[in-house]
Amino acid sequence: xxxxxxxxxxxxxxxxxxxxxxxxxxxxxxxxxxxxxxxxxxxxxxxxxxxxxxxxxxxxxxxxxx
Amino acid sequence: xxxxxxxxxxxxxxxxxxxxxxxxxxxxxxxxxxxxxxxxxxxxxxxxxxxxxxxxxxxxxxxxxxxxxxxxxxxxxxxxxxxxxxxxxxxxxxxxxxxxxxxxxxxxxxxxxxxxxxxxxxxxxxxxxxxxxxxxxxxxxxxxxxxxxxxxxxxxxxxxxxxxxxxxxxxxxxxxxxxxxxxxxxxxxxxxxxxxxxxxxxxxxxxxxxxxxxxxxxxxxxxxxxxxxxxxxxxxxxxxxxxxxxxxxxxxxxxxxxxxxxxxxxxxxxxxxxxxxxxxxxxxxxxxxxxxxxx
Numbered sequence: 184x185x186x187x188x189x190x191x192x193x194x195x196x197x198x199x200x201x202x203x204x205x206x207x208x209x210x211x212x213x214x215x216x217x218x219x220x221x222x223x224x225x226x227x228x229x230x231x232x233x234x235x236x237x238x239x240x241x242x243x244x245x246x247x248x249x
Numbered sequence: 250x251x252x253x254x255x256x257x258x259x260x261x262x263x264x265x266x267x268x269x270x271x272x273x274x275x276x277x278x279x280x281x282x283x284x285x286x287x288x289x290x291x292x293x294x295x296x297x298x299x300x301x302x303x304x305x306x307x308x309x310x311x312x313x314x315x316x317x318x319x320x321x322x323x324x325x326x327x328x329x330x331x332x333x334x335x336x337x338x339x340x341x342x343x344x345x346x347x348x349x350x351x352x353x354x355x356x357x358x359x360x361x362x363x364x365x366x367x368x369x370x371x372x373x374x375x376x377x378x379x380x381x382x383x384x385x386x387x388x389x390x391x392x393x394x395x396x397x398x399x400x401x402x403x404x405x406x407x408x409x410x411x412x413x414x415x416x417x418x419x420x421x422x423x424x425x426x427x428x429x430x431x432x433x434x435x436x437x438x439x440x441x442x443x444x445x446x447x448x449x450x451x452x453x454x455x456x457x458x459x460x461x462x463x464x465x466x467x468x469x470x471x472x473x474x475x476x477x478x479x480x481x482x483x484x485x486x487x488x489x490x491x492x493x494x495x496x497x498x499x500x501x502x503x504x505x506x507x508x509x510x511x512x513x514x515x516x517x518x519x520x521x522x523x524x525x526x527x528x529x530x531x532x533x534x535x536x537x538x539x540x541x542x543x544x
Contacts, residue, residue, distance in 0.1 A: 186288055186534045189468035194290065194532070224257070226265040234265075234272035241275035248282035 184247045197247055205240045212239075287455040287537040289448050291511060292464060296529035297441035299412065300432035303329060304405040309425045316419040319439075320410040326434055327408050327421060334403040341399040345392035348385070355385035413439040442518055442527050444475060446535035447511035456480065460537050462516045467532040471525045477537060478517040484510060 187194050213232060222228045307329035314326055359382040362375045414436045421433045444464055448456065456477055464473040488500040516535065521527060 185465060186536060187290055187465075192468065194467050194534075196290075224261055224264060226261040231265050231268055234269040237272035237276050238268070241272075241279045244279050245275070245282065248279065248286050248288075 186247060198244060201243050202240060205236065209236045209239060285455065287448065287452050288535065289446050290534045291447040292533040292535040293445050294527055294529055294531040294533060295443055295445050297438040299436040299438060301326060301408060301434040301436055302430050302432045303408045303427050304429060305329060305402050306427060306429040307333060307406065309421060309423055309427060312421055312423055314416045314419065316416065318416050320414060320416060322410055322412050324410045325407045326410050329406040329408065329427065331403055331406045334399065334406050338399040338403055341396040345396050348389040348392040352385040352389040355382040410436060437529060442529065444516040444518060444533060444535060446514045446516055448514050449509040450512055451509055453480065453512055456514055456537055457540065460540050463536045464533045471522045473518055474520045475516045475518045478515045481513040484512060
């Protein structure tokens, strides 16, 4: 993946759009998981949510900075 | 009942623990990769620029190029009005003729006197005639050199391109007066493009001469391939600019946060993709990978 993306003549790190996309995905995933009742089987939902987001975000980013 | 609660508790703990440790692992990995890979967004395409200056001064009678035109080595870029130099050449030639005639006269005189006997002419007179002829010869040679210089001036009135390249930002117009040594036209030398990547100082240890570099021009899909040619061995110290009384002018920096300096790394461009017009000054991001054998 490229180091940076250019939108309307402005160069920004690819991390930024990935972050936005991951946030949206996290919201959707959060809904699905709470509907499925997964959070009842989790020790600390807040910590769990944060960890899931970190995983979501770092996985694609690892392809940028190899 | 007690047993199932225990199992449920264990599942709760282990699931959370698993995901959290995975997140920590991935986060550390990303941090490590981010900090320990040599890349910068602060790369610039550069090129050798020749500042074409005339060797003689005068009025510009013709500008032979247009802005951004490609020129070849030896092409006339502009012409300085040659009339003055033509006159100088004629003058020098006329002077050379005079000196030539004088030389012939002195030589004949010397020859005649050397053949006359001692009763007709004194030894001193004979010697004088001999040396006069030698002086006249030297003066003739001097006049010939002046002709050559005048010819050179006339030739140099046509200002020529020193190498293949492109004229850039042409501001010279017909009728302008140019002084000798006055830089008036910038010529971007063909094939001299290179990239300067400004790398943070802590990343320099990751960069070695010869490492392959991958460059991406801002906002395009083009990728340039190259390799590290050299690393700058000095930049100026921004925190110590000598003042008017020659004393050190040390900037009081904020002690806690220090910004890394940027060191220029020169990258030789190996391949330029087809269709890309390289211009000096373009921004690109540079990413340097390790040489395969060192990995």
